Amino acid sequence: MTSQIQLDDNRLLELQRFELLVSAIHDYAIYMLDAQGYVVSWNTGAARFKGYAAHEIIGEHFSRFYSPEDQALGIPGRALKTAEAEGTFQAEGWRVRKDGSRFWANVVIDPIYTADRRLLGFAKITRDIGEQRAAEEVLRKREQEFRLLVQGVTDYALYMLDPSGVITSWNAGAQRIKGYAEAEVLGTHFSRFYTPEDQASGLPKRALATALAEGRFEHEGWRVRKDGSRFVAHVVIDPIHDADGKFVGYAKITRDVTERRAAAEALKRSEQALLQSQKMETIGKLTGGVAHDFNNLLQVIAGNLQLLSRDVAGNERAERRVQNAIAGVRRGAKLAGHLLAFGRRQTLEPKVIHLGHFITTMDDVLQRALGEAVQVQTDVAEGLWNTCIDLAQLENALLNLAINARDAMAGEGKLTVEIGNALLDDSYARAHAEVDAGEYVMLAVSDTGSGMSPEVIAHAFDPFYTTKPEGKGTGLGLSMVYGFVKQSGGHVKIYSEPGDGTTVKLYLPRSTESVHLLAPADTRPAVGGTETILVAEDDEQVRATVVETLQELGYQVLVASGAEEALAVVNSGIKIDLLFTDVVMPGPLRSPDLARMARERLPALAVLFTSGYTRNAIVHGGRLDPGVELLSKPYSREDLARRIRHSLARKV
Template sequence: MHLARTPGAAPQLRHVDFVCQPVRSEDGDVIGIFIQGTDVTDRLLAESAVVESEAKFRTFAQAMPNQVWSADRHGALDWFNDKVYAFSGKPSGKLDGLAWHATLHPDDLPHALDRWRQAIDTGGTYECEFRIRRADGFYRWHLSRALPIRDAAGGIVRWVGSNTDIEDQKSAARALERLNKTLEQQVAESHADRDRMWRLSTDVMLVADFDANIVAINPAWTELLGWEASALVGRSFMDLVHPDDRIETLAEVGDLSAGRRTYKFINRYRCRDGHYVVLSWTAVPDARFIHAVGRDITADREAADALRRTELALQQSQKMETIGKLTGGVAHDFNNLLQVISGNLQLLAADVAGNARAERRLGNALGGVQRGAKLASQLLAFGRRQPLEPKTIRIGRLIGGMEDMLRRSLGEAIEIETLVSGGLWNTLVDPTQVENAILNLAINARDAMDGTGKLTLEAGNAFLDDAYARQHAEVAPGQYVMLAVTDTGCGMTPDVLAQAYEPFFSTKPEGKGTGLGLSMVYGFVKQSGGHIKIYSEPGMGTTVKLYLPRSHDREETGPVLETTLVEGGRETILVAEDDDQVRATVVETLSELGYRVLKASDAASALAIVESGMSIDLLFTDVVMPGPLRSPELARRARERLPGLAVLFTSGYTENSIVHGGRLDAGVDL
């Protein structure tokens, strides 16, 4: 059930679960009902954020080459990507935990389930090899690996796993074992058969002594790494191992020298063209040599790295979404308080006119209100709750118009350079918010440069491709207009960079900043359907790049608005506002300006006044009020009754009533 807050509080719907129990007398008769309500709003909001993150994960998982699956925190499997269904031949959506277990080889199932239970009990990584039945009835070996996804408190909320086909590696290992056994036992076997296996294998095969000198390699080395046998035989294979992997490789050679076998040892080998591939080795020693088979797992490793990046992106997305919802609600309450304070201060100004000391104090108070209003605006921007008024603009023209203001704001000691590419595309954004974003970034840059340095503003066309989007899960590939702000300041450490977007995080001294500048820019860019990226190193300066979606429409040019004094008038204004203090302040302010003012505490009462036949020139209504009648519906029905009626919406927090997709509905004045 939805309930409003108590009278006098800010209008906000809350979700409440009710439990009703009868109250009985000593005789057993029902004499009343006991009702207990529990506020579940925060839980529902958190569940909504998780659902959104789940959708992003599943979209990414569908694009991966591996089989991907997930389970709830208790270990119950509940989702599989299309690769699982394609391999097993099961109808899409028809797999659950029990059906999935039925696809495992009966001999492997007990071990797989035992390892899974251990992972659930300990919260550690799950890793197990087992055979999975293919759609044609044949089984193939897979390596299954799953990681726990944890919330901010460290608790496990989900499991995400993948299955990698290792049948070929298993086959190669079995082939190597057979070959080694043949060599050890000196069993007479056809030289042609051995040569065929050696020549036709797609995995690299190696025979080397215990000093790491290569005795023989198969032709796969040439196919995969580009090396001919003549270039490697007699040479140490350590020359090809990546420098960062050499210590571990030498330790593994020592184990082989001691008679121990190697299974799934991973290192990187240099190809002839200079790049590296990742190989997984299986090796067996005999009395004189090491016999090894290496499988190329570069693609598997890249997929695993991408999965880990996605997990981190999901966690960060959940965190930022939760903070955004909190800041939006705080800004709503804060705006209502500021309205009451600001309105009464302005009314008081007329009462103390001519009293210099009182006027000075009022001016200081109003200045504080303005700073509070800016803070509330930044909170709404970060929470992506501000109503945007996007227009098709050319960023280069907007930057050019800001140069004088930037020079005055930054001071003469900072050099400003503007670079605008030719053929710059248009973009659909709120021009005012773009200006605010540039100004915030410029002020941050000024502080980072300690008042002296160079600021560069650059605008150009950009295309974010599929590869970039795979590395940044929140980005949609496509065409963007890129706006970059670069400074020559102190730069950021990795720890600072990781927290740069978080509200109220600041490295400035106390009293030198709110910590909301970058947060506001982040929220505005995300709400506009764009992408933001920071490049920074200590001592090397910082570049902040904003990617705003390209628009194919023509640039919009609107009339220049001039600021004039408030003069008042004699028209009739109907004020609909549920907050008593806000309503009283608004009514008194408009009355002082000479208007005839009617008032209503909700939309239904306001509609009753409209339908009474009274002459009304303007409906001045809050966006969100309690009651069955919503403000947009009030405005529609009032205009039907009074076609010439003007409507002005007012709110500190619009929710979704007149704002959709982060933008004001067409024809709405707010």
């Protein structure tokens, strides 16, 4: 009996301790309900959560903690029935405090049975998880907003990879850029977007390894869309770690930068074209000024040498020296002409021609220039279009290319001249900022020589740049070709590799006009006349030389040192048959205006211009104005005599 009493005391003590423990809990509402749902116990946590003291709630039905809506739906009763039937009931929902405020509660209800399985009541545990739910709601909202944000982005492909590179998410931008729907790519490896070459080189694997090791991988390169087309992608891959620092995969951002790169390349080409244009303009101005003075100087030398040649006639030694000096003058004139060609300051007299017919007349000239050890082959396509070009300058350009080819072949090999029609389309023009898309006649000169490196090609058209030994070339041949073709509205392109020969292609604009019938070259002996010629020349030495030359030819010569003085002579009423005037002279009256006013006074007057550099006085767009006669300095006595007779004959 004593032991039984002791056992009951122990159990009572244990029960008291448990009640004290439950009562002391503040974070949970722990209380008992009887079998009908009435409150029979109440702990401190319940009082704190719900606002009721124990004496206010014990004996009251627990349904009062539910909202009116839940009460109307019978949720409290169903909760007890579920707990009894299933052994437990768990739920989350709104509950009501004494003051009427609501809180979000996590509820657990367990049935309590006696030893003989009679339902004694229910144990109810309630926790206020409002803050937790609010935090979860904020997180859920943020996640939803982030998902909406990611899905709403269409300019970027934003997607996730697992640690092995398998795709686990896919946004609308990824679908737009790469062409795959989400269902087509989820669960597949991201390397599918790489080119076969990059896959073979292991780039996808290296990208992930770099991102993991360095915390980021950034790269631009070609990627492949679903339809097989390629685009230039800017790619960023970042490793992702969870809250515990565990590596869980990668975030991958891809942007299509094809247009941006194309725009950047176009801008770079435009900048290069602008720099080239500015360089050409600067060189053109420099060469123009130099050419004017230099050609005047050469004219003085040439004129006096030609006059001297008559004085030393019969003295073989003196004649030879004079001819050597005259040959030097020709070389100087050619050098000045090359500089003007590169600076696009030549005076061109283009004619519509069939390039195939022109090339056939050049066969013998080319063979003589190249030597017998070089085989020359010409290929002319059928249905060749016409082009409008200055024949003399084209001949010079072709000879320069041929001589360069001969030197590259060390005097032995094969030179091929090919002519055909060519269409340079918009894509080609976009890749070459200085080219206009359109139809061209293509003249290609190919050799079997040593070829050029990319570095040499980059400078091939620069004036005075040469790879030949000192004294073997001026470095102006290709620059002359370049300037002449560009001034003619065309395009030049070099194709070459070291040891594999060189091809230079000239693209000359197509002309739809009929071929211009060329007059045969005047080979008649130079003769003079007795007409009266007014010479307007500001350079005293040039003026003296030309006056003496014209007088030797039998002409009556009147002299003026400038345009205004020449106009005064015209207005004097004296008979004048031809005005021979320099284009560029100081003073307010321009030579073209002098010619116009002189013709108004003397309608039958012939006009012949001369100049070492015309600027834009009688040349526009690189072409001599229609109807204008020009004799470029330096000129020979024979050239002067023939052009004087030609100009006088035209006025009749």
